[in-house]
Amino acid sequence: MVGGGAGALIGNVHRIAARMDGEYVLVAGALSSTPERSAESAARLGIASDRSYADFDDMARAEAARDDGIEAVTICTPNHLHFPAARAFLAQGIHVICDKPMTVSLEQAHELAELVRQSDALFVLTHNYSAYPQIRQARAMIERGDLGDLRLVQVEYAQDWLTEASGSKQAEWRGDPAKAGAGGAIGDIGTHAFQLANFVTGMAPDQIAADLSSFVPGRKLDDNANILMRYASGARGMLWASQVAPGTENGLKLRVYGDKGGLEWSHETPETLWFTPFGQPAQKLRRNGPETVEGLGRLSRTPAGHPEGYLEGFANIYAEAATAIRARQAGEAPPDGLATPGVDDGLTGLFFIDACIRSNAQNAAFVTVMP
Amino acid sequence: MVGGGAGALIGNVHRIAARMDGEYVLVAGALSSTPERSAESAARLGIASDRSYADFDDMARAEAARDDGIEAVTICTPNHLHFPAARAFLAQGIHVICDKPMTVSLEQAHELAELVRQSDALFVLTHNYSAYPQIRQARAMIERGDLGDLRLVQVEYAQDWLTEASGSKQAEWRGDPAKAGAGGAIGDIGTHAFQLANFVTGMAPDQIAADLSSFVPGRKLDDNANILMRYASGARGMLWASQVAPGTENGLKLRVYGDKGGLEWSHETPETLWFTPFGQPAQKLRRNGPETVEGLGRLSRTPAGHPEGYLEGFANIYAEAATAIRARQAGEAPPDGLATPGVDDGLTGLFFIDACIRSNAQNAAFVTVMP
Amino acid sequence: MVGGGAGALIGNVHRIAARMDGEYVLVAGALSSTPERSAESAARLGIASDRSYADFDDMARAEAARDDGIEAVTICTPNHLHFPAARAFLAQGIHVICDKPMTVSLEQAHELAELVRQSDALFVLTHNYSAYPQIRQARAMIERGDLGDLRLVQVEYAQDWLTEASGSKQAEWRGDPAKAGAGGAIGDIGTHAFQLANFVTGMAPDQIAADLSSFVPGRKLDDNANILMRYASGARGMLWASQVAPGTENGLKLRVYGDKGGLEWSHETPETLWFTPFGQPAQKLRRNGPETVEGLGRLSRTPAGHPEGYLEGFANIYAEAATAIRARQAGEAPPDGLATPGVDDGLTGLFFIDACIRSNAQNAAFVTVMP
Amino acid sequence: MVGGGAGALIGNVHRIAARMDGEYVLVAGALSSTPERSAESAARLGIASDRSYADFDDMARAEAARDDGIEAVTICTPNHLHFPAARAFLAQGIHVICDKPMTVSLEQAHELAELVRQSDALFVLTHNYSAYPQIRQARAMIERGDLGDLRLVQVEYAQDWLTEASGSKQAEWRGDPAKAGAGGAIGDIGTHAFQLANFVTGMAPDQIAADLSSFVPGRKLDDNANILMRYASGARGMLWASQVAPGTENGLKLRVYGDKGGLEWSHETPETLWFTPFGQPAQKLRRNGPETVEGLGRLSRTPAGHPEGYLEGFANIYAEAATAIRARQAGEAPPDGLATPGVDDGLTGLFFIDACIRSNAQNAAFVTVMP
Incomplete structure (x- = not known):
């Protein structure tokens, strides 16, 4: 370590x-x-x-x-x-x-x-939220077409710990451009939200428009980002990342809508994925519950109703990394179904931060994410 | 009628x-x-x-x-x-x-x-959502400073009834520019969301950037609007209005954050207002419950826990209009505390629709709402 | 009146x-x-x-x-x-x-x-909760066998307004045996819970065991009732009625389980009925939503997502009474599907109160409800 | 092991x-x-x-x-x-x-x-639910008097995995009196519910009345238990344990009410404890959030909003056991604040099972738990 x-x-x-x-x-x-x-x-x-x-x-x-x-x-x-x-x-x-x-x-x-x-x-990037079982479930359902053609992506990541100026060790380096990079909220949590939306939908926006703010006096990096997204397919999205929203804790939320249905997931209740097929009742899909996509069982350690959370999701990244490393050591291809985030997610994340900075400098005009 | x-x-x-x-x-x-x-x-x-x-x-x-x-x-x-x-x-x-x-x-x-x-x-505009008791509660709390200086406004209004092309009478005239005006979702529900946010916060954005879409082939007006907002005070906001989000019904939601706390309200549970003072536990404020601001009792017909909803909120507009009309007939000033929406809200709504159209025509650039 | x-x-x-x-x-x-x-x-x-x-x-x-x-x-x-x-x-x-x-x-x-x-x-008894659309939905689903053979009934009605001694007009007559009858909480809210469970399940317990309490000194009637229920079919149930549970408002809740599935309804969100078919994801059934049983539309005044509540449910009793009265005046049978509570519900309610008093006097032994 | x-x-x-x-x-x-x-x-x-x-x-x-x-x-x-x-x-x-x-x-x-x-x-019994941080919070709040004199305890533990006859290894031994003991649901989950209620309230009922059922043909042990409880203090309670309630997963819930307020906790959202002081708004108390009682930080591994669950609660038992073992090895008293369940909880659990069997044999009459 x-x-x-x-x-x-x-x-x-x-x-x-x-x-x-x-x-x-x-x-x-x-x-x-x-x-x-x-x-x-x-x-x-x-x-x-x-x-x-x-x-x-x-x-x-x-x-x-x-x-x-x-x-x-x-x-x-x-x-x-x-x-x-x-x-x-x-x-x-x-x-x-x-x-x-x-x-x-x-x-x-x-x-x-x-x-x-x-x-x-191997290089593994710990975008841990993408290893929640119900996030994998969402990704699999979209991939097999349960939502039809995607139209709308709504993602947000809201925290409140930087509502006031903070002298904590965490706050210090995260607010220092020399240590954190050019992104404040967009780097720290915006990249998570962006990666999660891309991971689940299987697509990344080609254009974004970002309106960045630093609400707390003296803060050098953004603490709030309001972002519009456009996808090559014609889909549209919004991304909100904030560290100054009192009452939110670690509020990552994703909603995706296609022409046949929608999905909704919230980090506060990570074991529930809402599936809303158009014209039918909403279904509460639970980790390890009925309708769990085949192959996702390995990401669960207990039956449905035994809350698993952040540490288990993080551990899934490590477990997948171990599997990939063993395969590499054995000279074999990794088993099907691994979806460990890696260097491409990392590169995309930096493109995202860069695009936010560029757009914000142009009065939040739409800019190409990967020019 | x-x-x-x-x-x-x-x-x-x-x-x-x-x-x-x-x-x-x-x-x-x-x-x-x-x-x-x-x-x-x-x-x-x-x-x-x-x-x-x-x-x-x-x-x-x-x-x-x-x-x-x-x-x-x-x-x-x-x-x-x-x-x-x-x-x-x-x-x-x-x-x-x-x-x-x-x-x-x-x-x-x-x-x-x-x-x-x-x-x-008198002229009364039935922006009925602004007459929900817990919306009035939110407005009063912000007015008296419970949230401190406002920083963030997140408002959305999501429906799904236009996910597919519809031949219903409702869909027909609402989709016809000659009868509906230049706004589709922005006119039909976006104006509600915009009015609600303004009503509660006591401020209106001076600039917005709007990315409008019409997802269903043949549709002449927008069925989805992703909007960024900027306020003269430095506050920032996002507004999402959609009629193509499967699984949403009549999903109006408002969240407001200041430097001292936040408020959250959702139309699906209109009798609950979440108050999140920074650094304290979230409080569930209920219609006619403890902490109800003085004077709001008249907007309730039953004790807390007896669900009142859409029709009662709408009736509050009518009740306030009746009070105002009686006062006018008596040659008196209306009693304190009436907050019936009127011609100014209507004018602001049309400014909003117009600004959306202008911004969208300029690739979602920020435009002045009331030039 | x-x-x-x-x-x-x-x-x-x-x-x-x-x-x-x-x-x-x-x-x-x-x-x-x-x-x-x-x-x-x-x-x-x-x-x-x-x-x-x-x-x-x-x-x-x-x-x-x-x-x-x-x-x-x-x-x-x-x-x-x-x-x-x-x-x-x-x-x-x-x-x-x-x-x-x-x-x-x-x-x-x-x-x-x-x-x-x-x-x-005609004689109509205003057991208003039985006229909520999603309660009627529950009744219809059970009647058509969606839950299979019923096994378990869990019903509760919890309030907190009598947590402390109260001198209000309401509290006064409701606490006076001469005006309220032999039942405190069991009469005031227990009868509602009992009627609701019977109405939805289509069956009434033949035996109950009731443990009644009066927690507040000086109170003459029960303010809390813990009750076990047995049905002739072998089904079992529990009923809790309380007026001394701080934080509850008007907390009527019903859960019914059969060998094929379950249903759950709570008065705090009266427009949602949870349907849990065994081995399938939970479904969120909404008033006027998909899966609404035919014929229930007349109990709704607005589309799904426009919250209707207590007053609308109460109004459904009045609307059904009006329909029944018109039919009677015309010398006709009332239309199919009316389910207005009447004198039989009232009689059953008094049997319930009487059985509670009898059981409680025998140290909460099981007694026959209608001896 | x-x-x-x-x-x-x-x-x-x-x-x-x-x-x-x-x-x-x-x-x-x-x-x-x-x-x-x-x-x-x-x-x-x-x-x-x-x-x-x-x-x-x-x-x-x-x-x-x-x-x-x-x-x-x-x-x-x-x-x-x-x-x-x-x-x-x-x-x-x-x-x-x-x-x-x-x-x-x-x-x-x-x-x-x-x-x-x-x-x-040392002997440690893995009543793991009693090691959830918000359960410890509840216990501490009751101990310091936040609820006043306790009046009501409502506890339930509902599952659905035995709704139908099952040949799984788990179901087999748990349904065999020679391996499971005299209790089915009461032993497997009822003891958890009973221990949890006792742990949080600091008191155990002196009398209970239990109505046990075996709904599935051929089942030798109870799969549902409806139980009334009486405490020496005059408090009253209900306990429901079921393994045949379709749609429930691992549904442990506890509600406690005193003359000054109430607390509510549900295993589905184990990081939230609802506190309802009488006459004040409900407060959402979160793991590691504001109002967390001093000394409970050691039971958390991450900040509020990073969901911890079943495995972390279970690990808290192991962590406390390790602390106790180290102290024992060092010949020291264990540090203050450990609350690891042990042999007394185990003995009480067997008294509970025994009392259920005795009461059920007497037509659910009240019996003394520890005669």
């Missing part, structure tokens, strides 16, 4: 997700920005002292040189270190599981995509 | 709303587009045959000439007749209660606004 | 319900317990002074003697007057619409049932 | 729960009823072959004899093996984490309670 030392929220999430299904053991790390704090965190996590590294470059080299060196690394640092850390491990042929957004610039994203293409190692 | 003959959905709604509190008796009408059908409807509704008129001009003149002539008229025709009918009755000093959108063009709206200004008669 | 003068909650509900569809005009009344207050209320409601009566006996006689005398009377007094008032009007052949519980004793209920049997006049 | 071999649902749940926080490593097991199947499961789970045992007696002896022997054992067999297995490990001083119901008879429960009292080892 790179990053994720003491006080890091997301580091513990990655560790639990990795541990959940018994597929990973944490044996090495460069957990913090100083050797001392890294060592301290390592000790607390049961990492042997000789495998606690001062930085990720050391770690990549040293682990690659060991017979029992790590097979995969998780990168959960602030955004600006994703690229150099991923580069270091990919260069050693070590599989990379990386947090999002993938990089802090579109240029880096292109470069990383190229490195992945040339590497034997 | 003008319009509202056999087969008209909204005519019966107006009649029930007028009857609910015992303040109105239906005694005269020009209910349909032909004298025969008007007479037939009139007979069924218990209107004396000599007070069933062939058209609204006759009716306005004849009723004005009677000692027991009507005091007020309800206009619930297709949109294109709102203006000439309203003009006819205002000219006779008869109070007008009119359906929305107020007219089929901005020019007509200006003209009608002028006529109302010059008339002794 | 008898009862329903100034300050009466339910009187106004009856008036709105009667007015809603234009089938009734209020022309006479004995509205309060003194002639002065009756006259005052009558004047405010537009009743001619010569038709405001000092008591219901005078009213029954005088109206029967008039050529334009009333065709039907609504009785919405405290419970102890239901019987003598109903008797007076039935004796004159005037149709009776009466509030529940029907009488204050089982003996009176038997006597009234006999009077109704001998009379040409 | 004892039990939990291939095909066992709950075995995997225990393993994930143990793994979640990195406090346990699975090193030994007697996983199935035959040595071959045990070995097969052990191999798949990474247990060394010399630590896969033919039965729990062997395992207890052998592990106690090893220097690196297990510190704790999890027992997740069918019910009838809980007692002998627990006895075997307690005899060796090995800490026991055991599934519920604790034993198959009240006699065994008494005997086990005595063994635990005499042992240095």
Whole structure:
């Protein structure tokens, strides 16, 4: 693990997700920005002292040189270190599981995509929301045509933790362009919403118009984004990402409508997918319930009605990564049905951030996402 | 009553709303587009045959000439007749209660606004959603500062009845620019959403950007509108109006966020207003419940927990109109607290439709709403 | 109208319900317990002074003697007057619409049932909840076998307004055995819950076991009832009625399960009926939505998604009563599909109250409901 | 681990729960009823072959004899093996984490309670629902008096998986009195509901009346239980446990009302606790949200809005057990605030089952729970 030392929220999430299904053991790390704090965190996590590294470059080299060196690394640092850390491990042929957004610039994203293409190692991006069973269900239903031709996409991701100026460690680096990149809310949560909508619908907008705001005085990056989307097919969409909406917690919501029906999913109740075939009663589709698409059972650990949530969704990313890594190690193709997000999702995310910035600079005019 | 003959959905709604509190008796009408059908409807509704008129001009003149002539008229025709009918009755000093959108063009709206200004008669526009008790509660809470400075407005109105091409009477005139005006979804339901957001927040956007679509082949007017909004205060908003979202019924929803808290209201559960003060638990505010703002009791007919809905909200418009009419007849000012929508809301609605059309013609660029 | 003068909650509900569809005009009344207050209320409601009566006996006689005398009377007094008032009007052949519980004793209920049997006049009991469209939908679905053989009935009616001792007019007479009868919560709301369950399932328990409590010191009647039910078919049930459950408002809920599926309805969202066929996704059945059983359209006034509620349900009782009265006046059978509650529901309700009292006196042993 | 071999649902749940926080490593097991199947499961789970045992007696002896022997054992067999297995490990001083119901008879429960009292080892019973953060919140709020004097307890646990006769492995042993004990639904889920209500309210009923049914032909144990409860304080309650309610999944719900307010919790949305102080708006209390009682943070792994569920609740039991075991090993008292269910909960559960059987045999008369 790179990053994720003491006080890091997301580091513990990655560790639990990795541990959940018994597929990973944490044996090495460069957990913090100083050797001392890294060592301290390592000790607390049961990492042997000789495998606690001062930085990720050391770690990549040293682990690659060991017979029992790590097979995969998780990168959960602030955004600006994703690229150099991923580069270091990919260069050693070590599989990379990386947090999002993938990089802090579109240029880096292109470069990383190229490195992945040339590497034997796998690159997995933890767009964890796309691994919720009912999100996979939605994707499968759209793919098989249950909604007909898609017309409308409504996606939003609303939080309230930046309603006021905050001095928390989280808020600090996420609000600093040098560490977070050019996107505030659009990078932190907008990329999740964008990826989720694309993942479920199987299409990405070719044009977007973005109206970005920074409501809190002194804030350097956007804390709210109101976005219109246009798809090549003629479909239309809206995306709202906000970190200043009091009362929302981690409010990711997706609604998709076609000419035959609609689907609705909300992160607050992630195990329910509403299916609304036109002219018929709404159906409440539940994780592991009736109508679950074949093959999705592997993403569930318990029967319907035993709430699974965020950590289990995150663990699904790790489980899929493990499956893909095993297949790669065996020289086999990964089994059908894996849908682990990777470098393409990361690149698309950076195109999205870039397009938001460009559109906003032009008074929210529509711009091409991937020019 | 003008319009509202056999087969008209909204005519019966107006009649029930007028009857609910015992303040109105239906005694005269020009209910349909032909004298025969008007007479037939009139007979069924218990209107004396000599007070069933062939058209609204006759009716306005004849009723004005009677000692027991009507005091007020309800206009619930297709949109294109709102203006000439309203003009006819205002000219006779008869109070007008009119359906929305107020007219089929901005020019007509200006003209009608002028006529109302010059008339002794009152003009009420049935933006019925603004008379739900919990909408009034929201407005009062924002006015007194419970949300702090407003930052975000999210409003939507989604239906599905035009998902497929429809030959119903309703669909026919609403899809015909000659009868409906330049707006499809934006006129029929977008104006409601726009008025509601303005009514509750006490402010109207000065700029909007509108991306309009007509998804169903052959449809002449928009059936979906994705809209961004900017307010002079710096606040931002989004408005979605759709008639092609399968599974939605009459899905009007409003969310408003300020720097101190948020409010959320949905038409599917109109008696609940969610209040989310920043850093405190969400509160479920119920019609006639604890925390109900003083003076709103008059908009309720039963205790909390006895569901009131659409017809009662509509009836509140009629009750307020009755109160205003009585005050006018007595030469007095209306009592404090009335908030009946009128000609200004109607004019704003036509500005909104016009701005949508202008923006859409410029590739969804931001345009000034009231240039 | 008898009862329903100034300050009466339910009187106004009856008036709105009667007015809603234009089938009734209020022309006479004995509205309060003194002639002065009756006259005052009558004047405010537009009743001619010569038709405001000092008591219901005078009213029954005088109206029967008039050529334009009333065709039907609504009785919405405290419970102890239901019987003598109903008797007076039935004796004159005037149709009776009466509030529940029907009488204050089982003996009176038997006597009234006999009077109704001998009379040409109709007797309607305003068990208003049984006229909600989705309750009728539930009844029709069970009747046609959608749930298979019924096994379980779960019904509850929870309120909180008597959590503390109350001096309100409502609380006063409802807590006085001389005016309310032997039942507190069981009479006031338990009878509603019992009737609703019976109405929907088409069966009544033959045995119940009731554990009654009076939590508030000084209260003479029960304010909470926990009840077990057994049906002749082998089905089992539970009924909870409470007026001391803080946070509940008017919380009537019904769940029924058979060997093929279940149904769930809650008064807080009365337009939704959940249908859960075993092994299939739950379906959200909406008033006037897809799957609405034929013939139920007449109980709706607006399309799905325009919330109708308590007053509309109450008005459905009045509308059905009007239909039945017209048929009776025409010497015809009432049209198919009417399901207006009447004297049998009232008698069953008194059997229920009596059985609760008997069971509670025997330490909540099971007793036969109709011995 | 004892039990939990291939095909066992709950075995995997225990393993994930143990793994979640990195406090346990699975090193030994007697996983199935035959040595071959045990070995097969052990191999798949990474247990060394010399630590896969033919039965729990062997395992207890052998592990106690090893220097690196297990510190704790999890027992997740069918019910009838809980007692002998627990006895075997307690005899060796090995800490026991055991599934519920604790034993198959009240006699065994008494005997086990005595063994635990005499042992240095800890005994933890996995009443996992009592470790949900919002359940702990409810308990703390009641303890500090937020609800005033308790009056009413409504608890239910409804499932539908036994609506029809089932030949599944799960259904088989749970329906066999020799393996499950005298209780069907009352043992399997009724004990959970009973424990939860007692845990949250801090009191247990002294009398209950139980009406048990077996709806499916050939079923030997109850599949539905309708139960009344009386508390020494005068409080009253109802408990419903069913496995034949189509459309319910794992529907555990608890509502508690006192003279100052109420609380409501449902397993379908386990992160929300509704607090309804009398005369004030309902508050939505969220896991890790505002108003979270001090000290409960340790039961959460993520911020509010990141759904945690069944596995995390289960893991909280394991985490608390680990804390208690460490304290015991260090010869210290466990830290304040642990509320891990143990042998007393198990004994109470068997009293409950026994009382249900006794009451049902007496036509559902009230019986004393702990005579």
